[in-house]
Amino acid sequence: MKHTIVIALLIAATSASAQNYLPIPDKNKALSTAHASGIKSAQLLGFVNPPSADLKWKPALINITHGIEHEAPNQEYLDSTNAVNFKRKMEYRNTHKATSANKTTITTPVVETNFAGNPNDGHTPLDNSIAISNGGYIVSVSNSQIYFYNSSGSLLALNSIVAFLPSSVTVSDVCDPDVFYDACADRFIFFCQQTPLVSNGKIFICFSKDNNPMDGWWVYSLTGDPTGSGGAFDYPKIAVNDSELFVTGNIYNEPSGTYDQSVIFQINKLDGYAGSPLSYVYYQDIAGSPFTILPVSYGQSGCITTGMLLVSTNNVSGSTSINVYQIVGNNCCSPTITHYTVATDPYYLPSDAVQLGTTMHLNVRDCRALSGFYSNGGIIHFVFQSSDPITGDDIINYNRVDFTTLTNVSSTFGISGGDCAYPSIASFTTAPTDLSALVGFGFSSSSVFPEVIVVNCDNSMSWSGSTLVKSSSSYVDYGYPSSPPERWGDYTGISRHHSSPTPTVWVSGMYGDLSNHWDTWIAEIGGGTSSTCAIPTGFSVTSITPTSAILNWTAATGAVSYNIQYRQVGTTTWSSTTSTTTSVTITGLVPLASYEYQVQTVCAAGISSWSSLTDFTTLSMITEGISAIAQMQHEKVYPNPTRGLFMLEFNIQCSLQLSISISDVTGRVIKELYTGKAMSGDNVFSFDKSNLAAGVYFLNIKSGAEIIKTEKLVIN
Helix, strand or coil: CHHHHHHHHHHHHHHHHCCECCCCCCHHHCCEEEECCCCEEEEEEEEECCCCCCCCCCCEEEEECCCCCCCCCCHHHHHHHHHHHHHHHHHHHHHCCCCCCCCCCCCCCEEEEEEECCCCCCCCCCCCEEEECCCCEEEEECCCEEEEEECCCCEEEEEEHHHHCCCCCCCCEEEEEEEEEECCCCEEEEEEEEECCCCCCEEEEEEECCCCHHHCEEEEEEECCCCCCCCEEEEEEEEECCCEEEEEEEEEECCCCEEEEEEEEEEEHHHHHHCCCEEEEEECCCCCCCCCCEECCECCCCCECCCEEEEEECCCCEEEEEEEEEEECCCCCCCEEEEEEEEEEEEECCCCECCCCCCCCECCCCCCCCEEEEECCCEEEEEEEEECCCCCCEEEEEEEEECCCCEEEEEEECCCCEEEEEEEEEECCCCCCCCCEEEEEEEEECCEEEEEEEEEECCCCCECCCEEEECCCCCCCCCCCCCCCECCCCCCEEEECCCCCCCEEEEEEEEECCCCCEEEEEEEEECCCCCCCCCCEEEEEECCCCCCEEEEEECCCCEEEEEEEEEECCCCCCEEEEECCCEEEECCCCCCCEEEEEEEEEECCEECCCCCCEEEECCCCCCCCEECCCCCEEEEECCECCCCEEEEEEEECCCEEEEEEEEECCCCEEEEEEEEEECCEEEEEEEEHHHCCCEEEEEEEEECCEEEEEEEEEEC
16 A cells, blocks of 8 residues: 555646647658567566765775676677777877867856766776756766765765675676666666676666665665577666656677677566566567667657657668667557668768877777767757768768657867767756756877866767866876777766756766876866867876976967966866967975866957866875785786775685774784775775874775785885
8 A cells, every 4th residue: 555655646747837748750760660568577576775885994895896888789880880990080189280170159057066086996897877856966886886965076876786786696796887877756766787798687777765865775686688599688778758667788698799689678676666577578679670779868868758769870880860769658568660861961980089198998888879968859868979071080970860850950060180989968058948958978089198088068969179177197007908998988977957057068078097097086067158269188207206297288279378376186276387389397296295286268259168187196105015916817906006905906706704903013003994895806906195194004805704905005
């Protein structure tokens, strides 16, 4: 009876805000219609409200799985074409000077609240996803970690995703997390899947009890291969209507990793919010042989009333058409899926990107649909990565499909001489009839380390100037695979803040730290104002010593000079200087301290807004000592001075119950950091070493009474 009442209340709440009925296109243009499977039921694993890890020391033990990267259809063709396109792109860059991006009068996005998010956990890429509720709660997930923040950036809770799941779950690790804020129900939905990816592996779907993610979640488990072919599920996408959740993914044959087909789950989300048995149907053998199908939720407050629209690029290697699908009916009542194709401007296969300071390339190898939303007027917005047919630069391809007329308008955005990839998109307006959108993406070139950037595309599909969200401290190279390319991303996280009185979007992207690994940066993006001066970009820091550093940036169009301000992280007082060139040497710094700086352009018409913050860490007067006691295989120590993290990667031959602590030179235990199970294989343990005063310490790893490893740390 209790569940019935809860469901009734949810139906009443969602019905009141859901006024977005899908249009009906010309049925004569439909290529096919198919029915869903019969109704299935998912296993309820239980209700979880796990305690947070220590917010001060931030201890984390992560099991790393080095699974194969799954293949797209015609992977051999994609690889060979990538090689040809990459060579052509680099030849063009060698003979043509890069030009600055055109500045327009369109509102340029402004970075507001921003902060370091989920840290590097040994995985690559991080697969960032983010969601923010009307009440300002933020859920940020990366491949193995889940963090809760408020909108001021204060950390409220953190945990590994494996520890977040019920204790009955026996998977060693998870991957491809996706989190979504359901504005209709004022709840969060969180998805992840077990790894290593295996035949008939599990996927997990979690529904928050209410709008506060710390109040607990109902957790369900489904098979990742509803077709029964023995494949593994990967590359998930999620969306909602007023009463249902749609999860899409690709099925791969294991262990070869070759692509089989794409599937769609249609799930009763009200069951999930009530903790009731979870009913669902699924679709397989989908017409058009789509690869990565993208469902699209309503982009502002409220939900689509019934059914769902989905899109996919027609061919991941480039095409002149896209696939559009409409699901009609709820999962209870024999829903159907109808397939259409829509003509579009040609799009072309992208190729790998380059990074400053290394020959390790970044992987950008297909045109799959990555992110989208639905807006009034029957418009499907979605983005993917493609390439410029002349320059070969990787670019953002933004599309607006009119589902009523089955037509498409597309536009591309690129930055000359560099590569844009892994875009995400959200509505960037408070007016329901305005089509303006914000796009977040990664950018890299031979002159900058990988960056996180946003750009605004307005109602008339004109682009603003780009805004740097976060630059990198170095290039990225995990050391595996042993040859290029390095994984760059699968996703860039994005979430519209629906209750904000002005257009506001939160993004979560990856940047490179000084350990040459990925970290997460989270930022609130506002509408801002037009600037008559270009904001500086392309930041890097060179010649770092204990007391000085050279700050560098890329020349801004029309610049006469630059204003620079810098400060030690955590302080409020800025030091400032100016420069007429694109670099400046700063001195008088504190050894082994983290600093941040930003730059402002001075041009004939005035001054620009400040750039986003770039951070770096000075060296120690005495090189920080870290000795290694070689008791384990594949051992790596990589302090992350930017984040204050100490990270130790180690390998164990079998699963063990471990306790990890810090002691001083007398043997006195300073802090019990972690107690729990470590899985066999490669593991990474990390903690925030900034809590330790200067001195000599030992990190002790025990299994029962046996000390299996001791690591010396010297903090200056």
